[in-house]
Amino acid sequence: MLTRLRALMTKELLNILRDPKSRTVLIVPPIIQIFIFSFAMTMEAKNIHLGVLNLDAGRAGFELVQRFREAKTFTRILPLQGQAEIAPVLDEQQALAVLVVPVDFSRRLAAGSPTQVQLLLDGRKTNTAQIVGGYAQRILEGFLAEQAPGAASRMPAVLETRHWFNPNLEFMWYTVPSLICILSTVISLILTALSVAREREMGTFEQLLVSPLQPFEILLGKALPALFLALCSASLLLAIAIFVFRIPFQGSLTLLYGAMVVFLLAIVGIGLFISSLCMTQQQAILGAFVFMPPAVILSGFATPIENMPAWLQTVTGVNPLRWFLIIVRGVFLKDMPPGDVMTNILPMVVIALVTLTAAGWLFKRRMG
Amino acid sequence: MTADAHHSRRGRARRLKALIVKESLQVVRDPSSILIAFVLPLILLFLFGYGVSLDAREVRLGVVLEDTGPEARRLAGAFRATPFFDARTALNRRDLEADLISGRIRGMLVIPQDFAQTLNAPGVTATIQLIADGSETNTASYVANYASGTLTTWMIQEGLMADRAATPPVVLTPRFFYNAELDSRNSLVPGSLAIIMAIIGTLLTALVVAREWERGTMEALLATPLSALEIVIGKLVPYFVLGMASMAVCTAVAFFLYGIPYRGSLAALTVVSAAFLLTALGQGFLISTVTRNQFIASQAALVSAFLPAFILSGFVFEIASMPWIIRMVAQVIPARYFVTNLQTLFLTGDVWSLLRPNILILLVLAGVLLALTLKKTPSRLE
Amino acid sequence: MLTIESITKYFAGAPQPALDAITAEIRPGHITGLVGPDGAGKTTLLRLMAGLLIPSEGRLTYDGLDTAGDTQPLHAVMGYMPQRFGLYEDLSVIENLRLYADLRRITGTQRQRTFERLLAFTGLAPFQKRLARQLSGGMKQKLGLACALIKKPRLLLLDEPSVGVDPISRRELWRMVGEMLDGETTIVWSTAYLDEAEQCERVLLLSEGRLLYSGPPQRLTRRVDGRVYQLLGIPAAQRRRLLTEILERPEIRDGVVQGKALRFVMDADAKPPDPAAFGNGPETRIVPVPPRFEDAFIDLLGGGPGGDSLLARRTFERPASERPIVEARGLTKRFGAFTAVSDNSFAIRRGEIFGLLGPNGAGKSTTFKMMCGLLKPTAGEGFVAGLHLARAAAKARARLGYMAQKFSLYGDLTVQQNLLFFSGAYGLQGRAQQEAVAAMVDVFDLKSFLGTSAGTLPLGFKQRLALACAVVHQPDVLFLDEPTSGVDPITRREFWNHINGLVEKGVTILVTTHFMDEAEYCDRIGLIYRGRKIAEGSPDRLKAAARTPEQPDPTLEDAFIALIEQSDAREAAAA
Structure with missing residues (x-):
């Protein structure tokens, strides 16, 4: 049986690696994508264009605007001449926000009577708009502190915030480990989702079926090489994260690899399940797309799982990517202890068992 | 016009019609095309609608009461009461540190032993420590902002701020245009329509040309009077119609089921969608034509149809905030123009001065993709 | 023009x-x-x-x-x-x-x-x-x-x-x-x-x-005028051995089996052999026959491939046995309302070539797939080497070799990698595997193609490789589904040399073909039409069954057509 398995695995590896196009698809896109996406996935607001309508002729108004001008967030300030210009500037997205300083700003400020400045934001970009709103608030506070020293001092209590695991809140520390998970999911799917359907269309599957190979041997013969290649690819991404992006790796490599094997097995199981369910490659690619975007969305990769409705949070439990993301982020930055890692591995073990068994059952049924 | 030219033009029309009918019949016969066009987008729209949300609620927070006096308990109570946090208290910092590492809480508020003492002592400021989980970078900022807000509110309620003006001299009043309640779903659902159509459009066409090569039908077509242009157009039209129908269904679901406002005109939506669909179909055709192999084409589609559109379109991550080189890359991602156009049509209206350049760029991108496809569509076997 | x-x-x-x-x-x-x-x-x-x-x-x-x-x-x-x-x-x-x-x-x-x-x-x-x-x-x-x-x-x-x-x-x-x-x-x-x-x-x-x-083809045919003969009056059991013997003579350009007779082409200026040399008494005769285009074609291309099969020489001899080694009992396959195969039974003895013939869509391939365990019969059972196909599937499959109708090897793998894979899949390893693969390379002359991707081989070599992969583990039973479809006459002769040689060593063959001249090599033929077996017997018996006053000496192709027409007529009469 070992002989047969070895023959199967060699065949599978050669079949994937001999074709230069297929080799390229495995190696080049993940590398390009980790570089591009790591820089792209940021929740900060930078290079923002700000419209300013300063109706105040006094000094205070000018100084407030000057503060916005100096802020790093805003790379371009569009001076506006009148109320009528606000809507078009926002409509056409020439500016993300417009700051309106009222006519009597300086006078009221000097008189100590309360006044307000308005910040009009583009609600189409909900997230960025909110972040910019926060920045603006801070700029205003700085301005006030300077205008009236002492006024803002001596609060009864202040909050001293520290960020553990990522003291400067570097976005890359967060995105790069996550991208390792996402990109290795894509690779595992590429390796498995089409493999059986393709052999079916080529007629080689029949050739396998008339040999003394058992269904589970064929399944293993497909799963192990895919697992091996996906592990290689994930290791490459891991190395890029540690040595090129210099993301501090705090935890245990052994734990991470243990979790990775289980995770990749779960994805390989899903891929093979799709593959053995489908008769043609067209159907298999559809199957892969029925799985991949939902898996990414429901993983907490782009937006936190905590934000989802409770019932959907429950649904995410069947998504291996969700558990693996927790482990990777945890082991990378937090030195997550073995107990916590195991808690997150366990669901993946169950998923892997279910998907691999289901794929095996389908194999067997299709052979009968 | 010579009779001959007239003749050949009619011949071309007939040939095109024949190809379109053939391709349409194949679409109708193949359940997977229908699934791609109508079932997959609905599944995705459903998941995007509920699964992608930037509105944080009830972030789990641990409060360590090193001071167990009434003030500290009242402060902890304030954190438990606010809708921003789901807070629980502990007496020991050690108890919560493990939870922070395992991700069961996203932040830890430490009310120090001398809290009551320093709070009530004149001229002294009490310091409360907030430890946020920086590994969830975004959530960490959220925790810091809302904890600070909660603390201020509590101090006002406690009357601790009595000696100061109840309100600061200048307030910033933010007003969110187009989306007054700041419901992130209003902008995310139109954006997700763009991502979904990017997947669907590419997927519909990624295998169709490769299939003709693998089955040998391409050789037979090449031996007929068909030109490469006719072959490309004949394939484009049916999938274009299918894609537009799929878009229509998705828009209807967004409008009626999710209740996303729609402020633009239908005509504008049609033009905007058509321009985008041409790029998505063009991407699929190009993959299919270049690879001539269903297996490689599928792999290329898996790599290129979803993640680039998802991450580089400005759907969740703001393009302006990316480094310039990535902004350059994003320039050629068709989905970004579609995201902007759809968000504008849904939430703002027909802002032609914004839509027009975006449509134009989409048409140029589509033109390039289809021209490359045409160039790679041979009129013979070599 | x-x-x-x-x-x-x-x-x-x-x-x-x-x-x-x-x-x-x-x-x-x-x-x-x-x-x-x-x-x-x-x-x-x-x-x-x-x-x-x-x-x-x-x-x-x-x-x-x-x-x-x-x-x-x-x-x-x-x-x-x-x-x-x-x-x-x-x-x-x-x-x-x-x-x-x-x-x-x-x-x-x-x-x-x-x-x-x-x-x-x-x-x-x-x-x-x-x-x-x-x-x-x-x-x-x-x-x-x-x-x-x-x-x-x-x-x-x-x-x-x-x-x-x-x-x-x-x-x-x-x-x-x-x-x-x-x-x-x-x-x-x-x-x-x-x-x-x-x-x-x-x-x-x-x-x-x-x-x-x-x-014109006739002009080419004339080059072998007077050089084509038939050897008649030989026992059926000896045909294959005699063909090998004849083909090994240097003055013989080409030879094939034609039912009970052998047909051969002599070198120009060579005399036909003495019939007595074949040791079967006075019954044995050699008569000149009119040449065909095929004779001239082979002659022009330098003659046939000889009669020796290296493959057969490397195959071990299986003991003779009268028990059927392949058996189908009432095989039936229905797809929904459509009956593809209906109550098909046959038994093949060790060392026999059994041909399944019939029009396209008659149910040959379906029968085939049931016999190698690729399809589950709706009713009936199949046995290979005494093993039940449904119950001891893997064991039974280890004893058979299968060559599919459509080229179905790994096109992206090289010739050598394909051979290594299939030998490994049948459990060969180490020296035994190396030797088996080397033998196949030798037998099928694949040396110069070892590093070539199987998908880019010329058709004839693809088919050789497919046969090599099917026999690399020395199976007792060989299932060949249109093994020579689209293959040129010289390569086809080579194939049949191997098949004949293997059969002489006791290997059992189940084959389908549309080449009627190949069907002549079969010991027995089962003619399948519309899912049912309408005739069974040796090629000569089928020809005899189709003999009519208008067609006193039908070819196998004539017999094929006549038997199907008879079946149609019976059906029309019954309706």
Whole structure:
């Protein structure tokens, strides 16, 4: 049986690696994508264009605007001449926000009577708009502190915030480990989702079926090489994260690899399940797309799982990517202890068992 | 016009019609095309609608009461009461540190032993420590902002701020245009329509040309009077119609089921969608034509149809905030123009001065993709 | 008039030209046959004629149109049927016809008339609404031809239209094309069936890119006049051994089995052997017979491959046994309401060649797939080497070798990697595996292709590799599903040498074929029609059953057709 398995695995590896196009698809896109996406996935607001309508002729108004001008967030300030210009500037997205300083700003400020400045934001970009709103608030506070020293001092209590695991809140520390998970999911799917359907269309599957190979041997013969290649690819991404992006790796490599094997097995199981369910490659690619975007969305990769409705949070439990993301982020930055890692591995073990068994059952049924 | 030219033009029309009918019949016969066009987008729209949300609620927070006096308990109570946090208290910092590492809480508020003492002592400021989980970078900022807000509110309620003006001299009043309640779903659902159509459009066409090569039908077509242009157009039209129908269904679901406002005109939506669909179909055709192999084409589609559109379109991550080189890359991602156009049509209206350049760029991108496809569509076997 | 002026065609990466300075003229009003071994350049030449490839040197013109430049006007008057004809499988018969009618601008009443004529012609009228996918191989080819004929072409190029088609459908295809002839139409028909070539007015014979002969087939046939004989009156059991013996004689150019007799071609000026030398008494005789085109074809290409089979020599001898080693008992397969195979039973003894013959779609492949465990029978059972196919599937499969109808090896793997994989899949390892693979390389002459991807091999070598992969583990039973489909006559002889040799060593063969001359090699034939076995017996018995006063000496092909017609008649009478 070992002989047969070895023959199967060699065949599978050669079949994937001999074709230069297929080799390229495995190696080049993940590398390009980790570089591009790591820089792209940021929740900060930078290079923002700000419209300013300063109706105040006094000094205070000018100084407030000057503060916005100096802020790093805003790379371009569009001076506006009148109320009528606000809507078009926002409509056409020439500016993300417009700051309106009222006519009597300086006078009221000097008189100590309360006044307000308005910040009009583009609600189409909900997230960025909110972040910019926060920045603006801070700029205003700085301005006030300077205008009236002492006024803002001596609060009864202040909050001293520290960020553990990522003291400067570097976005890359967060995105790069996550991208390792996402990109290795894509690779595992590429390796498995089409493999059986393709052999079916080529007629080689029949050739396998008339040999003394058992269904589970064929399944293993497909799963192990895919697992091996996906592990290689994930290791490459891991190395890029540690040595090129210099993301501090705090935890245990052994734990991470243990979790990775289980995770990749779960994805390989899903891929093979799709593959053995489908008769043609067209159907298999559809199957892969029925799985991949939902898996990414429901993983907490782009937006936190905590934000989802409770019932959907429950649904995410069947998504291996969700558990693996927790482990990777945890082991990378937090030195997550073995107990916590195991808690997150366990669901993946169950998923892997279910998907691999289901794929095996389908194999067997299709052979009968 | 010579009779001959007239003749050949009619011949071309007939040939095109024949190809379109053939391709349409194949679409109708193949359940997977229908699934791609109508079932997959609905599944995705459903998941995007509920699964992608930037509105944080009830972030789990641990409060360590090193001071167990009434003030500290009242402060902890304030954190438990606010809708921003789901807070629980502990007496020991050690108890919560493990939870922070395992991700069961996203932040830890430490009310120090001398809290009551320093709070009530004149001229002294009490310091409360907030430890946020920086590994969830975004959530960490959220925790810091809302904890600070909660603390201020509590101090006002406690009357601790009595000696100061109840309100600061200048307030910033933010007003969110187009989306007054700041419901992130209003902008995310139109954006997700763009991502979904990017997947669907590419997927519909990624295998169709490769299939003709693998089955040998391409050789037979090449031996007929068909030109490469006719072959490309004949394939484009049916999938274009299918894609537009799929878009229509998705828009209807967004409008009626999710209740996303729609402020633009239908005509504008049609033009905007058509321009985008041409790029998505063009991407699929190009993959299919270049690879001539269903297996490689599928792999290329898996790599290129979803993640680039998802991450580089400005759907969740703001393009302006990316480094310039990535902004350059994003320039050629068709989905970004579609995201902007759809968000504008849904939430703002027909802002032609914004839509027009975006449509134009989409048409140029589509033109390039289809021209490359045409160039790679041979009129013979070599 | 199609003029070929010193055409040479190189392909990137290939040191030898695919076609080397070919000059010929193809006249209108005739069918010109294009024949030659695999890799001779037949398909390349047809594609050049169709303007799908551009010649590296030389010119090809049709009525003044340069096929390299004037493709549009050329395609307007040309009909072309590629080798694997690209029918749209998910379109129905009539939809395929409509597509090509529109592409060729056939409109109005002419369109209706054309459809009616072609549908009647092909016998597809009752199946207009059926999807092409659900047609049998023969019907697909007829539909493909109909699509190429939709606008009566002035130049008709057909690339092996009769590959994989049963004898009845082949005759119909030939008739369809024959009716196109009107003195102006130029038809080029590429074929591996030399009996078809014999019926062409002229043939072009290509070999390794060179034109070896151009002219009427009869003129070529004359070169073997007086050199062709039959050896009669030998015991059936000795045919295979005697054939090997004869073929090993240096003065014999070629030889085949014809039922109970052997047919052979002598060297020029050589005398036929003495019948007494075969040691079977006075019954044994040698008589001269009229030559066929095939005899001359093989002769021109340097004679057949001899009679020795290295493969057989390397196969161990299995003890004789009278117990059936392959047995089907009441095999039945239904797909929904459609019964593909109905109550099929047969038993094959050790060392026997059993042929399954029948028209396309009769249920041969379905029977085959049930016998190797690929399909579960709806009813009935199959046994291989005494093992029940359903209960001891893996054990039974270890004893059999299977060669599928369609090339089904890993095209992206090299020849060597394929051999290593299949030997490994059957559990060979270490030295045994190395030796088995080396033996296959030796036997099938694959040495120079070891590093070549299997998908890019010439057809003949693909089939050799497929056979090598099927026998690398020395199976007791070999299932061959149209093993020689589309293969040239010389490679086919090689195949049959191996098969004969293996059988002599006690290997049991179940084979399907559409070549009636190959069916002559079978010990027994089961004729399948519409899912049922309508006749069984030795080739000579089947011929005897079809003997009529009008046809006193039917060929196996005649017998095949007659038996099917008889079955149709019985059915009509019963209804």
